[in-house]
Amino acid sequence: MKIVNGERAGIPGSEQTVLGWLRKATGPYRLDGIAISGCFVPDQRGNQAEADLVLITPRLCAAIEVKGIRQAVSGTLLCPANGRWTMPGVCDEPVHVRGGDLNPLEQARACTLNLKNLAVKSGITDTFVPGLVLVLPQHRQNVNLGPKSLPRGMDVRIGSMKEFRAWFRANERRKSPWTAQQALALIRELHFDSEITLADLVAEGFESHEPFAVPSGSASQPDSARTEAAEPRPVPLGRTTLPAYTTRAATTSAVRRTARASRPTPPVVPPRSTAPARKPARRVAPKVFGAAVALALLTGGWWVFGQGADRADPRETTTTGEITQSITDAPAPTPTAGAEQPPAAPPAPSPTRNCYPFNC
Structure with missing residues (x-):
């Protein structure tokens, strides 16, 4: 937030x-707009009402009174709208009150009415102006607010940056935001137009529908894309344009999102089934049939071998259940006297008994 008249003495x-608080608030806690410190707001009769702060933003124009508790006390502050404010342990006024006023709400309300009249004079239609009395306790003192019954548009808060920001966000709700030209017209009525330019207002979030010149070398000169009403430049093909006020981190994020979007979509692979695969059924019948054929061939072979052996030796005959052997020998020759006898023949080997299948 740009602060005007905040370096004056006293x-x-x-x-x-x-x-x-306003100077140190940065990042997401920063409040955009113009804050005029020690602003005198004239009324229709020429009288002046001093506001500690006048806030002008695109969606809010407000008058703020900042009051510090005079004594280092803790307790509950009672702040009725139509009476004096009181606090236990304080005999006099707990906060400073302008001469002739009943309480600080009257000074804040007078500033809001004067600001509204100046806005109407400047040609602004949506001119609702709320008021706030911000009470700051002394160091290490705990102060609470009693029941509040306040006029519409007026509020009282115990001072902290958190409370001030909450009030600011709750009241920044104008449906039709003010343009930079409208805000500058109101600032001109407050006689601060020499310290605030149209470029300052655009830099603080106001929209400008008219071209304006930005002085070169100005400390408040915003980015050229937001201030210069130049003709649009041709966009090169294949590029993604981003606003000039986008930060480097936002630009990097946008480029990464574009790269991810350009990647080809991987093919969808159906999920694998978790059920165990079935083993192929064993084919028992062919194996049994092969074993039977092999046994038959073996049996037939043995039978053929037995038949061949029977034909080769006619001295052997086979009957059912037994084997009969008949051998016919010729009569031995009578030996001659005085002749040399041949050596006796070796005994004939006993016939071999063949074992046929199933007859052994």
């Missing part, structure tokens, strides 16, 4: 604390 400590 700023109270409570206001300096809030200005420090």
Whole structure:
């Protein structure tokens, strides 16, 4: 958030604390817009009402009063809309009150009405302006708020950056955001147009529908893509254009997403079945048949061998259940006296008994 008039002398400590919050808020906690410190808002009769802070954003215009508790006390602050504020342990006013006012709500309400009238004068139609009284306790003091019954558009919060940001987000809800030209017209009525330019407003999130020149070398000069109303440049083929205000990290993320989108989609592979594969059934019949054929061939071979042996030796005859052997020998010759006798023949070997299948 751009802070204007925040370096002047004599700023109270409570206001300096809030200005420090706005300066240090960065990243997602940063609040866009313009904050004018110590702003006098004139009314229709020429009277001036001083606002500690005037916030101007595309969706919010508000007047803020920052009040510090005078004494180092803890307790509950009672803040009625139509009465004086009180706090246990404090005899006088717990916070500073402008002369002639009943409580700080009256000063904040006067600033909101004056801002609304100036917005109407500037030609702005949506001119709702809320007000806030931000109360800051002293160091290490715990202060709570009592029951609140406040006018519409007015609120009281105990000071912390978290509470201030929550109020800011809850009230930044204008349906038709202000343009940079509308905001500059209101700032001109507040006599701060010499310190805020159209380029400053565009850099803080305002939209500009009209071309404007940006002074060269300006410290508040935003990116050229957001400020210059130049003609659009031709986009080279095959490139992805990104806004000029995109950060390097966002650009890298966009390029990575484009690369992932250009990758070919892998083919869908059907899931494998987890059921165990069936083993092929054993074919028993062919094996049994082969064994029977082999046994028959072996039996037939033995039978043929037995038949051949029977024909080769006619002295052997075979009957059922037994074997009869008949041998016919010729009568031995009578030896002659005085002749040399031949050596006796060796005894004939006993006939071999053949074993046929199933007859042994």
